[in-house]
Amino acid sequence: MLEILNLHASVEGNEILKGINLSVKAGEIHAIMGPNGSGKSTLSNVLAGHNAFEVTKGSVLFEGKNLFDLSPEERAWEGIFLAFQYPVEIPGVSMTNFIKTAVEAKYKYQEKDAPSPAEFLKMMKEKQAMVGLAKSLAGRSVNEGFSGGEKKKNDIFQMAMLEPKLAILDETDSGLDIDALRIVAEGVNTLKKPDNAYIVITHYQRLLEYIVPDVVHILHDGKIVKTGDKSLAFELEKKGYDWVK
Amino acid sequence: MTEKSKDKDIIDDLEKNEYKYGFSSNIESEVFPPGINEDVIRKISAIKEEPEFLLEWRLKAYRHWQTMEHPYWAHITLEKPDFQSISYYAQPSNKPKYDSLDEVDPEIISTFEKLGIPLEEQKLLAGVAVDAVMDSVSVHTQFRDQLEEKGVLFCSFSEAARDYPELIQKYLGSVVPYTDNYYAALNSAVFSDGSFVYIPKGVRCPMELSTYFRINAINTGQFERTLIIAEDDSYVSYLEGCTAPMRDENQLHAAVVELVAMNGAEIKYSTVQNWYPGNKEGKGGIYNFVTKRGLCKGHHSKISWTQVETGSALTWKYPSTILKGDFSTSEFYSVAVTNNYQQADTGTKMIHIGKNTKSTIISKGISLGKSNNSYRGLVRMAKTAENARNFSQCDSLLIGSQCGAHTFPYIDVHNKTATVEHEATTSKIADDQIFYCNQRGISTENAVSLIVNGFAKEVLSKLPMEFAIEAHKLIAISMEGSVG
Ligand SMILES: Nc1ncnc2c1ncn2[C@@H]1O[C@H](COP(=O)(O)OP(=O)(O)OP(=O)(O)O)[C@@H](O)[C@H]1O
Ligand SMILES: [Mg+2]
Numbered sequence: 001m002l003e004i005l006n007l008h009a010s011v012e013g014n015e016i017l018k019g020i021n022l023s024v025k026a027g028e029i030h031a032i033m034g035p036n037g038s039g040k041s042t043l044s045n046v047l048a049g050h051n052a053f054e055v056t057k058g059s060v061l062f063e064g065k066n067l068f069d070l071s072p073e074e075r076a077w078e079g080i081f082l083a084f085q086y087p088v089e090i091p092g093v094s095m096t097n098f099i100k101t102a103v104e105a106k107y108k109y110q111e112k113d114a115p116s117p118a119e120f121l122k123m124m125k126e127k128q129a130m131v132g133l134a135k136s137l138a139g140r141s142v143n144e145g146f147s148g149g150e151k152k153k154n155d156i157f158q159m160a161m162l163e164p165k166l167a168i169l170d171e172t173d174s175g176l177d178i179d180a181l182r183i184v185a186e187g188v189n190t191l192k193k194p195d196n197a198y199i200v201i202t203h204y205q206r207l208l209e210y211i212v213p214d215v216v217h218i219l220h221d222g223k224i225v226k227t228g229d230k231s232l233a234f235e236l237e238k239k240g241y242d243w244v245k
Numbered sequence: 246m247t248e249k250s251k252d253k254d255i256i257d258d259l260e261k262n263e264y265k266y267g268f269s270s271n272i273e274s275e276v277f278p279p280g281i282n283e284d285v286i287r288k289i290s291a292i293k294e295e296p297e298f299l300l301e302w303r304l305k306a307y308r309h310w311q312t313m314e315h316p317y318w319a320h321i322t323l324e325k326p327d328f329q330s331i332s333y334y335a336q337p338s339n340k341p342k343y344d345s346l347d348e349v350d351p352e353i354i355s356t357f358e359k360l361g362i363p364l365e366e367q368k369l370l371a372g373v374a375v376d377a378v379m380d381s382v383s384v385h386t387q388f389r390d391q392l393e394e395k396g397v398l399f400c401s402f403s404e405a406a407r408d409y410p411e412l413i414q415k416y417l418g419s420v421v422p423y424t425d426n427y428y429a430a431l432n433s434a435v436f437s438d439g440s441f442v443y444i445p446k447g448v449r450c451p452m453e454l455s456t457y458f459r460i461n462a463i464n465t466g467q468f469e470r471t472l473i474i475a476e477d478d479s480y481v482s483y484l485e486g487c488t489a490p491m492r493d494e495n496q497l498h499a500a501v502v503e504l505v506a507m508n509g510a511e512i513k514y515s516t517v518q519n520w521y522p523g524n525k526e527g528k529g530g531i532y533n534f535v536t537k538r539g540l541c542k543g544h545h546s547k548i549s550w551t552q553v554e555t556g557s558a559l560t561w562k563y564p565s566t567i568l569k570g571d572f573s574t575s576e577f578y579s580v581a582v583t584n585n586y587q588q589a590d591t592g593t594k595m596i597h598i599g600k601n602t603k604s605t606i607i608s609k610g611i612s613l614g615k616s617n618n619s620y621r622g623l624v625r626m627a628k629t630a631e632n633a634r635n636f637s638q639c640d641s642l643l644i645g646s647q648c649g650a651h652t653f654p655y656i657d658v659h660n661k662t663a664t665v666e667h668e669a670t671t672s673k674i675a676d677d678q679i680f681y682c683n684q685r686g687i688s689t690e691n692a693v694s695l696i697v698n699g700f701a702k703e704v705l706s707k708l709p710m711e712f713a714i715e716a717h718k719l720i721a722i723s724m725e726g727s728v729g
Contacts, residue, residue, distance in 0.1 A: 048680075048684050049683070049684075050680055051676075051680075052676075071683070072680065072683035072684055073683045073684075073686050073687065073688050073689075075684075076683070076684055076685055076686035077686050081684075082684050084681070084684075087681065088675070088677045088678050088681045089678075090678050090681065090682070090695075090696060090699070091699065091700075092696065092698075092699025092700050092702055093695045093696055093698075093699040094699070097695065097699075098682075098685070098687075098695065099685075101687050101691060101695060102682075102685040102686050102687050105686040105687055105688070105691070106686050109686070141699065158685060162685065162686070
């Protein structure tokens with residue numbers, strides 16, 4: 001599904017990603033761990049197409065297509081979703097209107113008829129319940145005045161609505177309370193299908209007890225320095241990052 | 246609210262975007278050569294078969310206008326128009342310059358398509374967008390008979406001058422005298438048409454009244470005149486919409502609107518103004534100089550202005566209210582969008598004279614490209630305005646770094662018991678907000694229009710539904726090609 005080859009990327013002239021290689025197949029869950037500033041969010045942003053980052057070398061294929069030929073919204077329509085480490089607030093834009101615009105754009109790209117208002121409403125309610133997003137939030141502006149955890153839940157709610165092929169969750173667990181973490185993880189597991197995949201970025205092994213990864217990578221200074229199965233996360237928790245440096 | 250009614254609201258909200266709104270018009274033909282003098286004014290008056298007093302009034306206005314200086318504004322760049330090169334009376338002739346729709350600028354067609362104006366309307370445009378001097382004024386008076394049953398008079402200004410001269414004589418110029426300002430004087434001399442509305446005592450006008458203006462011609466000015474009178478305890482909601490085709494030359498639009506609200510009467514006046522703003526290089530576009538003023542004459546009367554201004558190269562417009570009756574109230578809700586080289590200087594004046602009068606001003610300015618958007622407002626509390634209150638809020642949204650937003654609130658208080666509150670904010674659309682939307686599959690254009698519509702929501706929600714939808718679309722169109 002995703003083939004990253006020798007990816008280098010920089011921001012304002014500083015090289016942050018220094019040769020990433022990563023291959024994700026349909027049905028897999030990959031975890032990426034790594035110290036602060038190692039480049040995890042940078043990798044997510046580069047995959048999503050943020051224009052602050054310049055790709056200087058390497059290639060990324062998504063479902064056989066050159067990712068760098070696609071605009072951020074085309075990547076979204078093709079099925080890439082990024083749950084942000086810091087979701088932004090969009091004052092004045094209602095949650096309903098926002099998600100409706102997003103869903104309609106995707107349907108249009110896929111040349112399908114958009115759901116009717118009644119169907120859409122039903123879908124919204126189901127997905128809200130699935131990720132434990134409080135009903136009252138649906139009536140507000142996107143993330144405006146949301147608590148940290150509410151913002152994270154909202155991103156997962158949007159993921160549930162958009163049903164992406166590849167979802168990248170950037171530290172979705174940080175900020176979630178214990179119950180929310182469990183509910184969100186259950187939601188993710190429900191949405192897990194043989195034909196989609198996840199990249200889960202986290203600092204804590206705890207999330208990986210709920211969302212069990214097939215592969216764990218450790219990112220350090222812009223490179224993947226270690227790859228293993230889920231036991232790698234345990235080992236890391238015990239030994240700390242000095243161990244991989 | 247119950248769960249059910251909430252659901253219904255959401256569904257309504259979702260369905261709203263699907264509404265389509267169309268217009269049609271049917272126009273006589275008459276053309277004058279450019280230039281202004283007393284003969285031109287006599288000819289206009291003669292064609293319209295006006296009563297003598299009206300011709301006299303026009304001539305007085307013309308003579309006064311000649312003594313006036315062209316105005317100067319600090320935040321607007323404008324050369325004085327050549328008033329002798331403009332034609333003052335022009336309606337579409339039957340000699341089409343466009344032989345078919347194919348010859349009409351495709352940009353016009355696509356604009357109309359986006360507006361949801363049906364094909365017949367485009368055909369009509371091809372049919373009427375005609376001669377070197379041509380203009381159109383169309384008054385949508387579909388339900389005239391039904392309205393007359395209730396005693397509501399709704400017709401073109403010309404008809405009113407013939408059919409109800411006493412009302413015209415009594416109220417014309419009573420709120421905006423021809424001495425008021427340069428463009429009001431010019432309008433008073435040469436106004437061609439417009440709408441007249443009269444709501445008798447105790448009548449709630451059963452439908453929204455609407456007039457749709459369009460400028461078609463080259464080198465013409467449009468000078469319409471609107472007069473609305475609401476007798477005691479009556480109510481009316483009136484809508485005005487405007488569009489103009491794209492021309493390289495600037496065109497002049499100088500309208501005057503007068504509203505009179507008697508005891509307990511309410512007038513709701515909404516405008517969606519989309520005159521052609523000029524192209525991306527700042528060429529062409531309408532010069533929009535409008536004097537709109539309402540008089541809350543009776544106690545407990547109410548006038549509310551709602552305006553969405555997306556068009557015109559240059560806008561100079563301050564819908565104002567004189568709160569004369571005790572306990573009278575007025576509201577001003579405005580969204581002004583400027584893009585490319587557009588300049589807007591708009592706002593309101595609230596003149597409090599009566600006791601316990603109350604006014605609210607909500608202004609949302611959105612600037613893009615190299616445009617300049619100014620809010621200019623005056624709140625005056627006269628000596629007699631015991632316990633009068635005003636609240637003003639002016640918010641500006643900047644998109645890009647080459648545009649400007651300015652706020653000039655003037656406050657003039659002569660009564661110690663009066664209170665005036667003013668709040669202002671300026672914000673920008675952040676790249677990260679756009680990226681967030683992009684990542685969800687929302688294009689930059691749609692993202693900006695979502696954010697902008699959200700910013701303007703408080704005002705748009707005051708518009709009648711059909712206009713709210715049109716306004717949403719207009720705002721989206723005026724953003725196009727300017728971001729990303
Ligand atoms: N827009 C930017 N301008 C300058 N430097 C940036 C920018 N974005 C990221 N960086 C730098 O790139 C490096 C990698 O940042 P990144 O956000 O990818 O780290 P991370 O692995 O996600 O860290 P954390 O665990 O703290 O979220 C950091 O040193 C950061 O300061
Ligand atoms: Mg990060």
